[in-house]
Amino acid sequence: MQQVKGVIARSKGAPVEVVTINVPDPGPGEAVVKIQACGVCHTDLHYREGGINDEFPFLLGHEAAGIVEAVGEGVTGVAPGDFVILNWRAVCGQCRACKRGEAQYCFNTHNATQQMTLEDGTELTPALGIGAFAEKTLVAAGQCTKVDPDARPAAAGLLGCGVMAGIGAAINTGAVTRGRSVAVIGCGGVGAAAIAGSALAGASPIIAVDIDAKKLEKAKSLGATHTVDSSATDPVAAIKEIAAGFYEGAEGADVVIEAVGRPETWKQAFYARDLAGTVVLVGVPTPEMKVPDLPLIDVFGRGGALKSSWYGDCLPTRDFPMLIDLYRQGRLDLDAFVTEEIALDEIEAAFEKMHHGDVLRSVVIL
Known part of the structure; x- marks a missing residue:
């Protein structure tokens, strides 16, 4: 001892x-x-x-x-x-x-x-x-x-912990790839990492949503192509508009990552995704929080997937060495x-x- x-x-x-x-x-x-x-x-x-x-x-x-x-x-x-x-x-x-x-x-x-x-x-x-x-x-x-x-x-x-959770939420859980649009709601450490992971995977556009201008600036430096100040703008409408500008007929982002862990922002993520899109919850809620009231027809009618991401669905022996190699190469x-x-x-x-x-x-x- x-x-x-x-x-x-x-x-x-x-x-x-x-x-x-x-x-x-x-x-x-x-x-x-x-x-x-x-x-x-x-x-x-x-x-x-x-x-x-x-x-x-x-x-x-x-x-x-x-x-x-x-x-x-x-x-x-x-x-x-x-x-x-x-x-x-x-x-x-x-x-x-x-x-x-x-x-x-x-x-x-x-x-x-x-x-x-x-x-x-x-x-x-x-x-x-x-x-x-x-x-x-x-x-x-x-x-x-x-x-x-x-x-x-x-x-x-x-x-x-946090950086792996965010990168993994994008790449492992959300299956973000080239040709897919991504929105990240909440740009603290985990959300910022989700943006970096989305950029690493080649997604476009990458839309960062937060109420803090400093966090949005950091998100841009890590790969966000667009930022949305949700204290002044309806984030759902903004995400839909940006996605439609890139992909004709899009009704939202292909993958929306919720990195806050609150019912209100999860509901925004739900409605900001495209048809057959994916919502990834990586923000950690508190025990008393409930899934927001949603018409079941909306859950059925929009298709896609509603996922939670625990530790970015990572396998440390697989993911840590790979990400450190990318870091050493100057790519992360x-x-x-x-x-x-x-x-x-x-x-x-x-x-x-x-x-x-x-x-x-x-x-x-x-």
């Missing part, structure tokens, strides 16, 4: 604290990773606010990259010294999804068996089974995906998502900046 510094949420709504935590030596199937960088994701704030569950105290942080320090018995996929991105989908290989060759939908993903603790022995709940706002963390070895070690850790780690600008680099004791301030929409990502550098 070793002791390191980490950031915890001790109780609902309380400011986060930098404390000493105990990290066990890795057991069978486990790995200890020395964290180099970890993004501050809105999910971490959800944990602090009790929006995920009440299993306090939480060891926060999950969008991380680092170096494998030690592995336990039976680990063959990674070795000490490997540069890895951490993921929260260590697939089991045995469930019905895995056995039918769809490991990205694994129904039995797992985490480390041992628990990290406070100095007094209080067990910590690691955010998304990772807990990477720490100098070192203990994870299941399957949560480590080896990638090109020349990648910048601050940028690479963001594939661990992961650096654009890093707004600022901060220290462990600046996470509370980063949450406040997140509230005000001032950042795509603050990234903790260790």
Whole structure:
């Protein structure tokens, strides 16, 4: 066992604290990773606010990259010294999804068996089974995906959650390709990544929708061909008009990605898609939210698909190395998502900046 510094949420709504935590030596199937960088994701704030569950105290942080320090018995996929991105989908290989060759939908993903603790022995709940706002963390070895070690850790780690969720929502879930139009409603970190993914896939037009002018400008820099300020313009009408200008007879975008997670914006996405188009929900709703009231004839009559995208339907072993290669080739600008680099004791301030929409990502550098 070793002791390191980490950031915890001790109780609902309380400011986060930098404390000493105990990290066990890795057991069978486990790995200890020395964290180099970890993004501050809105999910971490959800944990602090009790929006995920009440299993306090939480060891926060999950969008991380680092170096494998030690592995336990039976680990063959990674070795000490490997540069890895951490993921929260260590697939089991045995469930019905895995056995039918769809490991990205694994129904039995797992985490480390041992628990990290406070100095007094209080067990910590690691955010998304990772807990990477720490100098070192203990994870299941399957949560480590080896990638090109020349990648910048601050940028690479963001594939661990938000950026992968957005890119995957476009490419994996929405099946965005050349010749398809895309609209993205909500241009925070995940929505901006969906725009970047759509541009990577060759979609056109790519329509960014938000109420924040700064986010719309960032969306343009990441590949949006059009922007819509939905505080001043009806987004459904605007998306329909833009799509029709590109493809004769189009009644909306081929794929509309909802990256807010609210019933109102999901309903906009539903009506902004073309006939036989696809809606992808990647924004995370809260438990009390309901699907908006829709005439069933509209659901039937418009055809197409209504999908949710969990972690961008990614398979880390397939997607992380590919996206890092594209980053290294200069074809995917992961650096654009890093707004600022901060220290462990600046996470509370980063949450406040997140509230005000001032950042795509603050990234903790260790």
